[in-house]
Amino acid sequence: MKKRFSPKMLRFIHTIFAMERDLIVGGQAVMEGVMMRTPSAYAIACRRADGSIVTTAEKLPKWSDKYKWMNTPVIRGGATLIQSMALGVKALNFSAKIYEDDLNAAEAAAKEKATDTQLAFVEGTTDEDFLKAPVKVIMPEKTEGKAKKAGQSAGAVGSIIFALGFNILLFIVAPLVLTNVLFIGLGWAGAPALAADAGWFETIKAYVWKIQLDSFGSWVSFNLIDGVIRMIFFIIMIFSMSYLKDIRRVFEYHGAEHKTVFTWEKGLDLTPANATTQSRQHPRCGTSFLMVVMLVAIVLFSVINFEATWMNLVVRIALMPLVAGLSYEVIRYAAKKESSAIFKLMTKPGLWLQNITTQEPDEQQLEVAIKALDESLKLEPQTA
Secondary structure, three states, rough: OOOOOOOOHHHHHHHHHHHHHOOOOOEEOOOOEEEEEEEOEEEEEEOOOOOOEEEEEOOOOOOOHHHHHOEEEEEHHHHHHHHHHHHHHHHHHHHHHHHHHHHHHHHHHHHHHHHHOOOOOOOOOOOOOOOOOOOOOOOOOOOOHHHHHHHEEEEEEEEHHHHHHHHHHHHHHHHHHHHHHHHHHHHHOOOOOOOOOOHHHHHHHHHHHHHOOOHHHHHHHHHHHHHHHHHHHHHHHHHHHHHOHHHHHHHHHHHHHHHHHEEEEEEEEOOOHHHHHOOOOOOOHHHHHHHHHHHHHHHHOOOOOEEEEHHHHHHHHHHHHHHHHHHHHHHHOOOOOOHHHHHHOOOOOOOOHHHOOOOOOOOHHHHHHHHHHHHOOOOOOOOO
């Protein structure tokens, strides 16, 4: 039988462990559940329709121990981001499978209930009161073939590619093009030369193909407005999503994740009662990270000065790993008590935005988040 530790014993073990290195805890909300990650492991917990909690947990490979260069500041941010994205996809797939299983079970139960009461008339009789005995109609189960599973895998890959393309279009291409058109319209950038008989396609191409600015100061202003437009797009998207019922449920689990992390970091017992009083806004949240990414991008992109719009796009996409790495260091340092005011100020917009991306969870949602963290902590190395 697998040995289970009480919450107090877990706290004692990991307090000793934390003396040797920082035990940074993070997580992610998923459909009706939470994924929690500790330095050496992760766990996912989801609430089923019947009220039970189903979990899965696994140890994480320590690439930074094997490849010391991966623990270098800035570089470690990119490595952590890639691993987090992979874990995020795993967690979402796990929660989606649980959610789909519950839906299928509910549909099967509804069909079974409907067929239990079906009555059929005897064929050929004219007596409407003469009935057969109640019969239960059992339909053959549909089996999933290899072709369908392959199609689902291809669909998942296609969805990821579409999502990446959509985000590049929305948060890189669109703000850059709109800023260029705005600058030309306000007379802050050189207008393109157009032939008298130029059509609509030639006109649009001329306006977006080149960025004609006359000084470094103009480029700083250009990138500042480009960054502001990017932030506006992001805030509108988040605000719009918050009105969807299913997304709001995810935001509630997001709040449960943050409250549980705060409970752990303050050294309190992992109980819903202790977690309820904690804050929903956490400086290491992915929302704060994305806002810092946008701020860092404004500064870094200000040194880019290419007339051709496509060159600016290529360089901006190529610099995103560097932007992510620098942003990770800002978030990591801002979470420390001794961090300076400027770092805390950079994370403030993300904390404000968490008023939307996190919602107040109930006790059952806190139980799920605590269960995920508890399962992940069990896989952490133990010291004597």
